[in-house]
Amino acid sequence: MSIKLIDVKKSFGEPPTNVLKGINLSIEDGELVSIIGRSGSGKSTLLYIMSSLDNASSGSILYDGDDLTQMSQKEIHELRNQKIGFVFQFHYLLQELTVLENVLMPARKHQMHKSMEDLALSLIKDVDLAGKEHRMPSQLSGGEQQRVAIARSLLMSPKYLFADEPTGNLDTINGDRIMALFQKINSEKKTTVIYVTHDKEYANRAHRKIEIMDGLIK
């Protein structure tokens, strides 16, 4: 058992709107999980709470038994840096940095960017961007930028990879390539991949599909 959510609730605003109404969920190591649901169902909120980017209003999120809600900010930052990779709908690349520099960003937190350069180059190759290491993000297509973001998320060899609608802004060809990459990462590196998608076909590629409806798992 790697990630466990116990009665996780989330509400926003005043008067409070209950977005998550008590989620209980376990995700095993090495799983490929998709989260689906209608707009406003709470699927992205669930992903962000599960990945430590957002706080639950109540409930517990356990990472290998350690409760995220009890961790200090420093421990959470360390967890994000070392064990979690993120891919967003928008790639969020740093526009002033080259492809290689962007991929190496997570390693800069601990000044390990020089020692990890070879790994970064091999990740760039893995996402089919070999030869474009020194290009700026503005010189890449949307699909290529998203693949840079994936390479960046994998640099620290995270145990968990969270993706929020990673194919949302891409055409079918690029979307397929991204999904194929996720499947490859999951099968070869044994990384637990959890992604939110609107696309039923992409959702079906996961080992397990979690559907959120009105703040609860259907």
Add this chain to the structure above:
Amino acid sequence: MIFLSLKHLTAKKKQTLLILIGVILGTTAYVAISGMMLGFQNYIIDRLINNEAHIRVSARQEIITKENIEKIFYGKNVHTFWSIPPSGRRDSLSIENPKMWFDKFDSSNEIYAYSPQLTSQVIFKRGSIEITGKVIGSKPNQEIRVSNISDYMGENQKFTDLGDTGNRIIIGSGLLSRLGARVSESIMLSTGAGRTAPFKIIGTFTLGIAAIDNAQAFASLIDIQKLQGVSNRISDIGVKLSDVNQAQELSSEWKQFSRDKIESWEEANSATLSVFTIQNITRNFMTISIVVVAAFGIYNILSILVTQKRKEIAILRALGFESFQILEIFLYQGLILGIIGGIIGIVLGYGVCLYMSTLSVGSGRMMGSTGKMLVAFDTMIYVKAFTIAFISSLVSSIIPAYSATKLTPIGIIRSDGD
């Protein structure tokens, strides 16, 4: 995080250059204006300290007021109404007890030298030309230890040639011209009491102050006492201290036990010194205004940058970067601009000062012996200039940098989604 700060700065070259120019201009202006103003002030202060006595003990001058009279005759508790309030002045022509002062000065380690003087208003006469002025009688060997008058004399002339007696005189160069006289010629000096004596001109001095150069002369103390018909009278004692900083303190101390007029060089030149204070306030106000404008530039651009870089902040936080590391990115940008701008500014300022020091701004000793502009190169000017640039950049970048740390990744992602 300095890596990212540099990337941000180099990515927006025009913007960076504009802020940098602002910081450089502020720093350069501070160095140049300070160098120019302090150069002049230092020169004047140096002249005030070195050319004149640090403390001057003079014959008593007391203004009579109704308050003084009331205090002496009626005390504090009596209300007095005057039909005609008393007025007047109680002066003394000489120092009451010069020996007491000489003994005190001789036994004190704080006194470097002193020079008894007798000042007399006289009429300088040469033929039909008559000019009113002042002659100071002093003991030349003592006088040269108190004032730097020797430095302002003509070539191959010595102040000590006045001797202890012999009716020799050294006159201001302006006075010499006005009299139409020349060195080695004799002129007549007359006092108000009608006494007249011939004096031989043995030299001239040029202080660069017209009021003195055109109407003042030096002679030996004994000769002036003879001219006035008063033996042993002295009207002033010029005192040079071992430590000029003690002038005010010793002056206050001596006033406690003497009725003579005692004035430190600071008191005597308080008007000049207050002008310097106003100059300094103006200088600081001007240069700080320039730096504040540059600081606002840094503040505005970093604030805009924080807004522009919201997505980057979001991803950095998601990648595990902590608040202080986000703060560093923006803070370093301000500091880099402050440090580089400060360094270039002080180097440029130094260059401007060097250039100004070569400019001819008139002849005469007011602008130094070379007639060039007097410019100060004190290290503290450069330290202050750099500190102002550094601190203003630090302060102006702290607020936007701090606001960046308050952004949470989820807040940015949600607002982008909206």
